[in-house]
Amino acid sequence: MAIAGVINILLSLAFIALSFWALQAFRFDLFVSNPKGPRAILLQIFLSIFIGHGIASFFTEYFGWTQLLRQFF
Template identity: 85%
Template sequence: MAVAGMINILLSLVCIGLSFWALQAFRFDLFVANPKGARAKLLQIFLSIFIGHGVASFFTDYFGWTQLLRQFF
């Protein structure tokens, strides 16, 4: 149980980091007034957390579903 918790935490952090890295390519200057400002960076961090958590939840759920499929056989 503790190992699964550590894996979920690490997976979440990796997905958040990857989404932050991927959002670096996004052109925020088209949507925000000051793309280099603190509010734009905070928006980017919040979007990274939102996207990263969603991706990590998907992979965690998918892994759980595959474990449940073992009960068929």
């Protein structure tokens, strides 16, 4: 249980960092008036947390589902 928790935390942090890196390529200047301002940066942080957590949750659940498939055999 503890190892699974650590893996989930590390997986979440890794995908949050990856999504933040990927959002750097997105053109926020089309949607916000000041893309270098603190509110736009906060929006990028919130979006990266939202996206990264969703992707990490998907992979965590997918791994859990593959573990459940062992019960078939």
